[in-house]
Amino acid sequence: MTETKTFSATANVGAHRHRAFAVVVVAAGSGSRLGFGVPKAQVPVAEKSLLRWALEGVDAAGVASRLVVTVPAGDSELTATAREFGAAVVTGGASRADSVAAALAALPTAPVREGFSDTEPSAVLVHDCARCFTPGEVFANVCAALDDGEEAVIPVLPVVDTIKSVDAEGYVTGTPARSQLRAVQTPQGFNLATLLGAYEKAAQKGLAESITDDAMLAETLGIPVKTVPGSADAFKITTPLDLALAKALYEKEEK
Numbered sequence: 008m009t010e011t012k013t014f015s016a017t018a019n020v021g022a023h024r025h026r027a028f029a030v031v032v033v034a035a036g037s038g039s040r041l042g043f044g045v046p047k048a049q050v051p052v053a054e055k056s057l058l059r060w061a062l063e064g065v066d067a068a069g070v071a072s073r074l075v076v077t078v079p080a081g082d083s084e085l086t087a088t089a090r091e092f093g094a095a096v097v098t099g100g101a102s103r104a105d106s107v108a109a110a111l112a113a114l115p116t117a118p119v120r121e122g123f124s125d126t127e128p129s130a131v132l133v134h135d136c137a138r139c140f141t142p143g144e145v146f147a148n149v150c151a152a153l154d155d156g157e158e159a160v161i162p163v164l165p166v167v168d169t170i171k172s173v174d175a176e177g178y179v180t181g182t183p184a185r186s187q188l189r190a191v192q193t194p195q196g197f198n199l200a201t202l203l204g205a206y207e208k209a210a211q212k213g214l215a216e217s218i219t220d221d222a223m224l225a226e227t228l229g230i231p232v233k234t235v236p237g238s239a240d241a242f243k244i245t246t247p248l249d250l251a252l253a254k255a256l257y258e259k260e261e262k
């Protein structure tokens with residue numbers, strides 16, 4: 008947390024020396040597929056909410072000069088947690104893309120976090136709270152590619168299942184070659200002006216509902232999207248099985 012760690016304007020993560028980045032953490036989902044009865048970001052693992060796990064991960068990565076967190080409307084608990092980490096807090100929208108758009112709009116007025124200089128970040132990382140155990144090396148991989156001049160960067164893993172496309176009646180329409188498929192994680196990194204422009208165009212075209220990740224927007228605009236190695240530890244907590252895995256991994260000490 009900010010009070011126990013110090014940062015420099017360019018944090019040293021892994022082998023690369025990075026500039027500071029704006030970071031958006033989207034945590035405004037309802038968690039209906041998890042069936043816990045509270046917003047997903049509030050769900051505890053080892054007595055810490057998923058939002059706290061996610062923000063500790065962002066903090067440990069040491070690159071967030073400004074941080075914006077989206078929370079469900081009126082969620083004072085998640086708001087308080089986000090503020091502990093020096094984040095600006097905004098109410099999320101109806102879709103994930105609406106939440107990201109709201110967070111991007113709040114970036115210019117987000118406070119500069121303790122230990123960082125007041126330079127305008129030129130790149131932004133968009134991270135799902137649901138991937139709250141993402142290790143620092145994944146942040147480092149994304150930041151390194153942005154530092155190398157990439158405009159859009161996503162962490163990925165090879166796909167283990169055979170994936171089929173299907174039609175509305177459930178009949179298979181194709182089998183894409185598995186060697187060419189990747190499962191996509193977060194944080195996804197972008198040149199800030201590129202992502203702002205992409206969201207502006209998406210709003211004009213009313214695309215928000217169909218966007219499941221931010222890189223899709225870059226793809227539709229013809230911007231090259233670079234892949235870097237993700238991590239199995241960056242799994243997404245969506246279903247009760249995912250939560251059971253998280254508890255098995257992180258609560259085993261207490262059992």
Ligand code: C5P
Pocket residue numbers: 033034035036037047048077099100101102103104106107135136137138244245
């Ligand atoms: O629903 P899904 O698990 O795909 O959401 C991915 C991330 O986006 C989650 O961290 C969730 O909290 C966030 N989200 C959001 N606003 C929404 C929907 C999802 O911030 N309206």
